[in-house]
Amino acid sequence: MPEPGVVDGEFFFNLSAYISPRTPIVFVADLTTEASDGGLSFSMTFQPLESADRRTPTGPKVDVGPYALSEDGTFTAELPTIVVPGNANPISGSELEATITLSGTLCAPADFVCGDVTGTVARPISLNLKGSTFAMERITDPSSYPASVINCKKDPARPL
Structure with missing residues (x-):
């Protein structure tokens, strides 16, 4: 388990x-x-990025947490309903409304955190998200984000 503040920072988050x-x-x-x-508990602020370049901020930031970490660093984070602008949705291009839960592990040095996503999408279509994943990698250079990876195996996202 990391000490408070040790793993804090910005991450490139892929859902x-x-x-x-x-x-x-x-x-x-x-x-x-x-x-x-x-x-230990953690909180996050999410800023959606445009799907066209995966760099340009779009829409409002969303604050979530705090969520407790277990002694082994595992967590379950039940996020509130989040609305993502259409230009951040690479699948349909439509505004997206979803209620999701992230399940993963956060251990020092926490340069890479990943896990499973469950929950539901309410708009633009009704969809159960069971079987979805997330991966987040520490941003060490704000002018050059890490490559997008989609799961704990670090499988790459489709190139832009």
Whole structure:
């Protein structure tokens, strides 16, 4: 388990829906940790990025958390309903409304965090997200984001 603040920073976050796994919805996520109830919790701020370049911020930021980490670093983060602008949705190009849960592991040095996504999409179509994944990699150079990967095996996203 990392110490509070040690793994904090910006991450390139890819959410890969099982219906089109190599075309992730991409965000910059700002991760912060803090001591809580004798353990550690984390919060994130998500900024959607345009699907055309996976770099340009679009729409409002979304704050989520805090979520508790277990002693082995595993977590389940039930996010509130999130609306993603159409220009950040590479699958349909339509505004997306979803309620998702992220399940993964966050351990020091936490330069790469990944796991499973469950939940539902309400718009533009009704869809169960079971079988979807996420992967987030630390941004070490804000002028050059890491390559988009879609899962814990670091399978690459479809190139732009």
